[in-house]
Amino acid sequence: NAGVTQTPKFQVLKTGQSMTLQCAQDMNHEYMSWYRQDPGMGLRLIHYSVGAGITDQGEVPNGYNVSRSTTEDFPLRLLSAAPSQTSVYFCASSYSLAGDEQYFGPGTRLTVT
Amino acid sequence: RKEVEQDPGPFNVPEGATVAFNCTYSNSASQSFFWYRQDCRKEPKLLMSVYSSGNEDGRFTAQLNRASQYISLLIRDSKLSDSATYLCVVRGTGGFKTIFGAGTRLFVKA
Secondary structure (H helix, E strand, C coil), X not given: CCCEEEECCEEEECCCCCEEEEEEECCCCCEEEEEEEECCCEEEEEEEEEECCEEEECCCCXXXXXXXXXXXXXXXXXXXXXXXXXXXXXXXXXXXXCCCCCEECCCEEEEEC | CCCEEEXXXXXXXXXXXXXXXXXXXXXCCCCEEEEEEECCCCXXXXXXXXXXXXXXXXXXXXXXXXXXXXXXXXXXXCCHHHCEEEEEEEECCXXXXXXXXXXXXXXXXX
């Protein structure tokens, strides 16, 4: 199993550009989520999904969209990049909601200039 | 007040030392508790779940005190390879509300 994969690993955007961060998992997990990690703040939940076709907002959803058309894929779209979105983005999946390990992808380092 | 607070780091300890990390959480309805380890520029990985009765995995012991809303992680006989950031994670009720602490950095020196 590849586990959770993310692309790209690194990205530089200009303010106002849009892009999609890709995330895929091959563990047949129903639950997937996107986090951002900033220095001194821990990981913060952006959006999550409890299954194909079902998504919901996390703690910091503004400026991001998600969709879940298949169990495997959970892309994160930045609509109009801002310098405040410079961060490391992690995708994670788990078998169930509470009580289960979350498996993380390797992360995408995004810089917005 | 942050929902999950951890000891400020970094902790600098010699090999063989015992080190303890603490974490407090504010939501009394929290249901699940974990410690994750994150190496520099890598993704977090589960170190251990934390149960009310306390649990041990080799050199690592985790404790949960629901009354005080407090979680701890004890590392005995520290190794150089234990150098990492340790993240306290709390999951609440009503769905996928997962809160990460900011992490505590540990440096183990020879």
